[in-house]
Amino acid sequence: MKLDSYVDFFRQTSPYIHKHRGKTFVIALDGDTVAHANFHRNIHDVALLQSLGIRIVLVHGGRPQIDQRIAQSGEQSQFHKQLRVTNTTAMQSVKEALGSTRWQIEAELSTGLPNSPMHGAKIKAIGGNFITAKPIGILDGVDYQHTGEVRGIDAESIQQQLQLGGLALISPIGFSPTGEAFNLSYQEVAAKTAIAINAEKLILVTEMAGILEDKNLIRSLSMPEAKRLLKKSNNSAQNKLLDTACSACNEGVKRVHLVSCAEDGALLTELFTRNGSGTLVMQDHSDVIRAAGIDDVGGILDLISPLEEQQILVKRSRELLETEISQFTLVVHPEGNLLGCAALYPIADSHDGEIACMATDPEFLGQGIASRLLERLEADAVKMGINKLFVLTTQAAHWFLEKGFVETELKDLPQQKQSLYNYQRNSRIFSKII
Numbered sequence: 001m002k003l004d005s006y007v008d009f010f011r012q013t014s015p016y017i018h019k020h021r022g023k024t025f026v027i028a029l030d031g032d033t034v035a036h037a038n039f040h041r042n043i044h045d046v047a048l049l050q051s052l053g054i055r056i057v058l059v060h061g062g063r064p065q066i067d068q069r070i071a072q073s074g075e076q077s078q079f080h081k082q083l084r085v086t087n088t089t090a091m092q093s094v095k096e097a098l099g100s101t102r103w104q105i106e107a108e109l110s111t112g113l114p115n116s117p118m119h120g121a122k123i124k125a126i127g128g129n130f131i132t133a134k135p136i137g138i139l140d141g142v143d144y145q146h147t148g149e150v151r152g153i154d155a156e157s158i159q160q161q162l163q164l165g166g167l168a169l170i171s172p173i174g175f176s177p178t179g180e181a182f183n184l185s186y187q188e189v190a191a192k193t194a195i196a197i198n199a200e201k202l203i204l205v206t207e208m209a210g211i212l213e214d215k216n217l218i219r220s221l222s223m224p225e226a227k228r229l230l231k232k233s234n235n236s237a238q239n240k241l242l243d244t245a246c247s248a249c250n251e252g253v254k255r256v257h258l259v260s261c262a263e264d265g266a267l268l269t270e271l272f273t274r275n276g277s278g279t280l281v282m283q284d285h286s287d288v289i290r291a292a293g294i295d296d297v298g299g300i301l302d303l304i305s306p307l308e309e310q311q312i313l314v315k316r317s318r319e320l321l322e323t324e325i326s327q328f329t330l331v332v333h334p335e336g337n338l339l340g341c342a343a344l345y346p347i348a349d350s351h352d353g354e355i356a357c358m359a360t361d362p363e364f365l366g367q368g369i370a371s372r373l374l375e376r377l378e379a380d381a382v383k384m385g386i387n388k389l390f391v392l393t394t395q396a397a398h399w400f401l402e403k404g405f406v407e408t409e410l411k412d413l414p415q416q417k418q419s420l421y422n423y424q425r426n427s428r429i430f431s432k433i434i
């Protein structure tokens, strides 16, 4: 990397460094992530997060490692409804596999050779009997034996260890008050830990790039959207992740990130760049983003008319709005009132599109409504084959600049748009490659 771009990159990450410092993240690595060729890089990235002042709880899984041990013992893995049935022999394999996976992680966290990214990291990985468990019992006549579920999390002890500067490393095994060990789902352990310690983020790292819909990666999902997708999709691995994300969000975790272990640096890209790398599931807005319908015309007119009167937005008649309504996307409060709107116009015979009529209800400014609308329009544009977006604005130049748009000239606008340019309005023109 050239020195200039290195300095630029470093400066661009600084708002994220400030934002994340002192926050607690629960990072869950599934067994495939531990077995992946990128594993040591991913662990080094986790160590870097800790060096940047983020308090880390690392939860690991071990499904492929357990399967392998069970096969080596001459037994067969047994599942019912995709959940392992852990008999006594299998439990022995579970303990061996999770123990050795844990040591592998501890060993990676302990490396510190000069000229390696871990030099000087000095990570203190701390474990303990933080998880109490109970047996799942018998379901549909199937006795799950040593497969358990989380009964409680010793949040106070975990917090104490984080306070002392340690990285809490948690294996998916829990103990009952009778002293019995239970094999737990690492995703359940991670989600319940994030809830119990009031973590800022839960980050689920797997081989999946994130959540896909029609083969397209979804960058962010609100809870209602995540639940809708859950009902619709029959991809069981994806649904399991979505389910975990939803239950964590439901119980107070503000943000759940789904990140790939296979894409080098995906964790850092997700946390330190505007666009991220995977999928973010967010709890913090119960309002909904949706396409506009003909019944929304009145609400849009109420929202944009005052801005049209101040000549901030171009005047649109009711008739024009009615014909163009399918181009509009809205953010709507659960009680139905319109909080924000924006339109995306594909430009014929090109891979260009125009964003227009972006407006947020003045009472709801500064809550990320326009940012979410833009994110949605960009995702929609990608699906439509658009790779360049234009916007004309008189008042929101800096807002678009901060969203990665760059100022451009009239001659760069697609021909058909140039001829419609209103010199009296003298709007500034911005574009963004998406």
Ligand SMILES: CC(C)(COP(=O)(O)OP(=O)(O)OC[C@H]1O[C@@H](n2cnc3c(N)ncnc32)[C@H](O)[C@@H]1OP(=O)(O)O)[C@@H](O)C(=O)NCCC(=O)NCCS
Binding pocket: 307, 312, 313, 340, 355, 356, 357, 358, 359, 360, 361, 364, 365, 366, 367, 368, 369, 370, 371, 372, 391, 392, 393, 394, 395, 396, 397, 398, 399
């Ligand atoms: C531009 C607009 C849509 C932003 O709506 P919003 O929902 O408040 O935006 P977000 O919450 O996503 O972003 C808020 C951030 O942008 C900043 N911001 C808002 N409007 C801005 C503007 N006109 N110029 C520069 N920055 C602006 C806010 O200060 C805030 O930054 P902060 O968090 O650092 O304080 C809204 O101000 C608006 O309706 N403007 C009038 C219509 C308009 O000009 N539309 C654009 C032409 S299509």
